[in-house]
Amino acid sequence: QKEVEQDPGPLSVPEGAIVSLNCTYSNSAFQYFMWYRQYSRKGPELLMYTYSSGNKEDGRFTAQVDKSSKYISLFIRDSQPSDSATYLCAATFTGNQFYFGTGTSLTVIP
């Protein structure tokens, strides 16, 4: 099942860099899009949630959805070593069943 695709990385950046994480999806019926952060052997932690197309900003994080190209992005400004984690994108039609990407492993080097 390839509903949501994500480059697994790994991605390694220096502290302070701008990070761009991306996903594509196949089903145009998806309405809601989420980004989760997952530390090793922990549960996914909700970072951002967006509805339909557009941008949403929360501190150093910006989520972007382009429904015309079926593209989801997460930007992290001024990245910190504590941002080192796996980032999961997810999409849903109904708000119940979430379809996750494989996750992108990010390391921010001090």
Add this chain to the structure above:
Amino acid sequence: EPEVTQTPSHQVTQMGQEVILRCVPISNHLYFYWYRQILGQKVEFLVSFYNNEISEKSEIFDDQFSVERPDGSNFTLKIRSTKLEDSAMYFCASKGGSSYNEQFFGPGTRLTVL
């Protein structure tokens, strides 16, 4: 801050045994979910539960799986006869209501089937 809790953190069982994984969702939430993540793979939806019944389930959630909300706080996933391929992290999640789409995840239970 309210959070979803899960017990045990790690469960080891023999193939063919029954296991029950337990979750305490956030207290005022109405929708409950189970997901699993096999090592190195995607987080996969298993089932959603609302108003004391299953509202959606995936192909993975076959007859060997069942869910229950035995009281006002717990939400359980039972695997009747475990297989080696059931070894995975199992995550419980909850959300507040139909107008919300943010699901909050617990820390997971690592199930190892020997």
